[in-house]
Amino acid sequence: MIDLLMVLGHWPFRRIDDVNITDFIKVMDKNNVEKAMVININGAFYRDASESNIELMENLKGFEDRFIPLGTVNPLYPAWKDDLREMVEKFGFRGLNLYPNYHLYSLSGERLEELWEEVRSLDLCLSIIVSFEDSRQRHPFDVGPVSESEIIGFLRKHPELKLIVHNASYGMARDIFLSNPNNTNYLFDMTFFYDVPIGETIRFLKMAGENRVCFSSFYPFRDYKIGIMKLKETGISNDSPVFGDNVRRFFQ
C-alpha cells in the first residue's frame, strides 16, 4: 500500500504529536504501508521555502526507500530556479508541492509560466494541498483554501502537467472532475472525504473511477486508520489501484 500524503514539520495552530520520521515508519509498518509521499509543511511558512527541502532531505536520511519526498519552491522568491534544480538534481526529489495560498500567488499568473516550463523540462509531478484543516476551525492567522476555480483553470490550461490535488472536499473534487473529466493527468486523495457520510465517497468513486483517487492518511494531522477504513467500507477490493498502483503509474 502507498500513502499519498504524510506531513513533516511544525503546524503552528495546534499541537500535533509524533512528528518525527521514525514515528512515521512505525505507523506505516503497523498498517502495512510500504511507501508514503511526504512533504515538509515548514515550506509554507519559512520566508525562504527552499530551506524546507534541505530539512526534508536531512530527515529522510536512512529511510529514503520508504518515502516519495515532494519539495517546494516559492516562485516569487529570488533564485527559485536554482532551488528547484537543487531539489531535483542534488536531492533527487521528483515532485513539487506548491503553496499558492501561503505564498500569495495565483496558479494562473503570468509569472508562473516560467515555473511550468521548468516543471515540464524536469518532468516533475505537481501537488497542491487545498487546505490543512477543516475550514470551520481555521485560525484567524491561517489562510483560506486554494479555490477550485484556481485548480480547474490550471488543469484546463496545462492538461499535460501531472497534478495531485490533496484534501479537496467532496464538492470541490466533484466540480474539478466534472470540469476536466477526460484529463488523466491528475489524481485526488480522499482525506477530506472522510468528513461526509460514506455515500458520497461511494458516489465519487463511481463517478470518477478508481484510477483517479488514492488513499492518503494525512498523518499526523489525522488518525491513520480513518482513511483506510472509509475506503475499504466503500466495497473496493484490497488490490484496487486506489491503494498504490495509481501513485506508481503517476511516477513512472
Add this chain to the structure above:
Amino acid sequence: MKLIDVHAHLYLVEGRGEEDKWRLEFSKKYGISVIIVSVLGSWGKRTPTYFPDPEDFSSGNRKLWKFIKSHEASPKIYGYAAVNQIFTREAIEEIKKGIEVYGFVGVKLVAPVPCSDLSTFPIVEKAIEYNVPILIHTFHKKPQKLWGQNPSDSSDIAKLAEMYPEAKIIMAHIGGGGDWEYALKAIKDNDNAFLDTSGSGCDRGMIEKAVRIVGENRILFATDLNITTGIAKFSEARLSDAQREKIAWGNAKSIFGGVEF
C-alpha cells in the same frame, strides 16, 4: 468490549434507505451493540432540518418508534425525542409522549436557537423530571453565520449546565466543526456537561485531549452521521483500558437509566 453509540441517526425517509441500511450493518460489524437514535423530522423535506415544525418533529419521532418496534436484530435501538424548543408547548407534549408512550430514553434538541435561549428552559426542566439526558446539537465556537441553523456553542452549553446542575447535558459531536479545543475548555468545570466523540472532524489527538481537559468520566462514544470515522477515531485514540471502557459504554450506562446494556 461493549460499544454504545449515544448519538446516531436514522433517516427513515424515502431515498435514504441505503444509508439507514449502512448504519445498521456497520454498527453490527464493528461491535456496536446499542445505538441511541434520533430522527430529525423529515430531514428538511417538509420543514427545515434544524427548524422543524411540531407536525414534522412529531412525525419523525413516531416513525422512529414504529421502526424500533419492528426491529429485532442487532444492534439494539433506543430513541431520543427530537424537538424544536421554539414550539415549547408542543415540544413538552412530544417529550411526554416520547418517554411515556414510545419508551424513548432522552431528548434531542436541534438548532433553531442556541440552548441558552429561554425557550430551552422548560425542556430542560422536563428532562430533569424524567431523569433523561438532553443531547444538544452544538457547533464549537461558531462563526458569525451558519447556513440553515442557529446552533449552540460550548459557552451556551456551559451556561445551561450551570443553570441546571441536576440536568444531564450532552454537548453533541466534539468533532462537529469549529474550535473543539475551545469547547473542551469552555465546559471543563461543568460536571453535568458530557460530550460525545462524534463528528466529521477527526483531528488526531482530539479524544486524548478531551480526556486530559474534561476527564474520561464525561466522554461518550458516538458516531453521528460518520460511522467509520467515528469508529476509527475511537479505536486509534491512545487511551488506557479503563478510559476506553468508560468512554465506550461505562459513562453511557451511568446516565441512560432506561437503557439495557
